[in-house]
Amino acid sequence: MMEFSNKLKQIRKERGMTQTDLAQMIGVSKSLISNYEAGLRHRIAFPIQVSIANALGCSLEDLGWSDATE
Numbered sequence: 001m002m003e004f005s006n007k008l009k010q011i012r013k014e015r016g017m018t019q020t021d022l023a024q025m026i027g028v029s030k031s032l033i034s035n036y037e038a039g040l041r042h043r044i045a046f047p048i049q050v051s052i053a054n055a056l057g058c059s060l061e062d063l064g065w066s067d068a069t070e
Helices: 004-014 019-026 030-038 046-056
Strands: none
Touching (some): 019 030
8 A cells, every 4th residue: 555655746746736736725834745755754743634635636545545544
């Protein structure tokens, strides 16, 4: 199973978005998105998870999360 960092990067690229695009859409820094994709940040607050999924037009499950994820 593909881990979150790879799923995030794959879906973002499929949507034709840069890390900067995604960061601006959800109101975080580009470096935070970069750290998520590099696997350097593993704990992600639920509101940010929802924002990422909404910005990418996918579900939490598509990113490897469930609605019970912290």
